[in-house]
Structures are given as C-alpha cells and as structure tokens.
Amino acid sequence: MTISIGTSSHILACSCSSSSLLNYSTNRTAFGTSGKWGSGSGHFKTAIKAQQRPTWLPGLDPPSYLDGTLAGDFGFDPLGLGEDPESLKWYVQAELVHARFAMAGVAGILFTDLLRVTGISDLPVWYEAGATKFGFASTRTLFIIQLLLMGFAETKRYMDFTNPGSQAKEGSFFGLEAALEGLEPGYPGGPLLNPLGLAKDIKNAHEWKLKEIKNGRLAMVAMLGIFVQANVTHVGPIDNLVRHLSNPWHETIIQTLSGSGS
Incomplete structure (x- = not known):
C-alpha cells in the first residue's frame, strides 16, 4: 500500500503494509510524529492508494473478470469478449x-x-x-x-x-x-x-x-x-x-x- 503525506513544505512518501498502518494508528509515533492520524499542526494531508497491477493503459481499471491470474493479463478487453x-x-x-x-x-x-x-x-x-x-x-x-x-x-x-x-x-x-x-x-x-x-x-x-x-x-x-x-x-x-x-x-x-x- 502506498502512502504519501504532504505538508506545505515537503512531501514524504513510503510503501508499507496494512500492519504498519495499524501500528501507526496504535502507537501514534510513526514517521517521528505525534498526535492523531490525519491531523496535526502541519495540516497533514494523507492519500492512501492500493497498489494496482500493471495494465495496458496506465491508470485504467481492468474488468472484474480479468483479475490478473491469466498469463499476460493486463486488463485489455475493450470489446468485453471475455465476460462469459x-x-x-x-x-x-x-x-x-x-x-x-x-x-x-x-x-x-x-x-x-x-x-x-x-x-x-x-x-x-x-x-x-x-x-x-x-x-x-x-x-x-x-x-x-x-x-x-x-x-x-x-x-x-x-x-x-x-x-x-x-x-x-x-x-x-x-x-x-x-x-x-x-x-x-x-x-x-x-x-x-x-x-x-x-x-x-x-x-x-x-x-x-x-x-x-x-x-x-x-x-x-x-x-x-x-x-x-x-x-x-x-x-x-x-x-x-x-x-x-x-x-x-x-x-x-x-x-x-x-x-x-x-
């Protein structure tokens, strides 16, 4: 899971797992900060985005029936031929x-x-x-x-x-x-x-x-x-x-x- 935290002067980005998020919310000391998650004097803005698999067009949401398990599946089916x-x-x-x-x-x-x-x-x-x-x-x-x-x-x-x-x-x-x-x-x-x-x-x-x-x-x-x-x-x-x-x-x-x- 990708996390980016931005302030008015800098942006701090890291990759971590959901367990580290749990530790952060529990200990409230991750990244050397204190206070509640998503708030503080620096007006932290958080963006959490699940890492997506590669697709034939970057940023495209693949069809639900193409879940990436097939060899070479990059979500390409513009005509919907594989729905069945x-x-x-x-x-x-x-x-x-x-x-x-x-x-x-x-x-x-x-x-x-x-x-x-x-x-x-x-x-x-x-x-x-x-x-x-x-x-x-x-x-x-x-x-x-x-x-x-x-x-x-x-x-x-x-x-x-x-x-x-x-x-x-x-x-x-x-x-x-x-x-x-x-x-x-x-x-x-x-x-x-x-x-x-x-x-x-x-x-x-x-x-x-x-x-x-x-x-x-x-x-x-x-x-x-x-x-x-x-x-x-x-x-x-x-x-x-x-x-x-x-x-x-x-x-x-x-x-x-x-x-x-x-």
Missing part, C-alpha cells in the same frame, strides 16, 4: 495457438528468406512458396497430408480443451501418452514437446507462460507487418532490411508508403 467465463477460456486457448503459429511463421519466413537472399539455397519468396511445385510429391498430396496431420493435432487439442487431461490417459495416443504429459489444456509437455524440461510444473510456471505469450503477441504483430510489407514492396523482409540498411535515412517506411501511393 467459458468464452474467456476458449479465447485464451485461441490466442495461445495463434501466438505459437505466429512465432513459428516469423522464424520460418526470416530463416528461409535469409537463405534465399544470401544465395545459400534457391528458395522461393515466402508468399510464393504455396504455389511451388515439388518433385517428391504433388500439391494435392501435400495438401492432404497437411490436412490429416493438422486435423489430427487440432482434434486432440479440442478434446483436451473440452475434457482436460483426457488425452494424457493411457491408450489415448498409441501408447505415447507418457511422452506428451499433457497436464493442462494448451500446455502439453514431456520429452517430445518439452525436451529441455523448462516448465515441468506447468501449474506454477507463471514466468514461462508470461514470456511465451509476450513473445507470441510480438510475433503476431511482426507477422502482420510482414504481410503489409509484402503487399506494399512485393519483396521479402530480408530484402527490405538490406535496402533500409543501405540508405537508412531515405529508405524508410515513410518513403516506402509515400512512394506506393504515387
């Missing part, structure tokens, strides 16, 4: 999945674009990769394989969301359940999906959850930037970076956008 508890659970899982896809997408785009620009590999630019013909399999075959694999993974994820822990039961995944150890919806573990064992106790891994969702949100913003950049410049992100570094004062987003409109 069941909907909030689904939105949390949806954001987590989109964040992970965005992190994988940004890493894949930057890595392959770097290989292409440096000439190490003859790869297509990322937004043309889907139209590329591969010799080892047809486009239809690759699409069907992706549909089956993604459909299987998403079905398992949805089943674990509706019935938490059901996909970690023996016999639910061809005998590989112990290798996954899905102990919480959205956070499968085990040697396959958590080989370094960074968050073995997922219930108390608040710091790791916060880091993941922060990086995931940053990746989603980066992915949006890559989409816009490709639509405006028609080249990959590494090409844009090289162009900017070659002439940083004149090759900027302002010149790029102004040139695209002319």
